[in-house]
Amino acid sequence: MTNSKVGRKLLEEIAPEAFSLLNSMRDVVTILDGRPKGTEMKKNLLKIAVKILNLYNSTISPLQIQTTCSDNGQ
């Protein structure tokens, strides 16, 4: 599973509001500069989100992230 997919899963589960906002940002960028740019921006921010969550989130440990991903067979 790639970092951006892990990031998406985490955001959907622990911060659905942030995920909605990210989708909204993607939509704005898509209107401005096309779908590939919007998708790329969202993917890049998701990759960084998972790094930041791993670094700073005290409630979800990397072990839990792995468990979450394994539980879903990914």
Place this chain on the structure above:
Amino acid sequence: MITEEVYIHSLKLPILRAWSCYVDFCEMPFAVDVPILKGLMDEIAHHVLAEMSKHLSQKNLVMLTETLDYLCSEDTLTRVFKEEEPLTSTRNASAALLRKYWDAHIPKMERERVHSIQAENSYQGEKKNDWT
């Protein structure tokens, strides 16, 4: 690891101010001031990059730098606030989400602090243009 002081003064406050500015600019198009928002976003990007450079690979650091450069550029921010559909509706939808989270999750004291800074800056701006 980032210190609490850096977090609060260099990251959290600029994030809250940029958040508040974005919502205000969407709700009041006449108040749009791209340089103010760009300044706040540049400050956030600077501190995020400084911190993340300790943890990211060179490849991911380049990717993050390019993404932040794009989002913080004057050109992107200017185009974000253009008044044309479907951009206006999409932008306002994002502002509505941010407004909802702001009201629900940001402590009153922090909201008031940010509003007080924005009001003071706005007053200073008005004073500069007041030639009467």
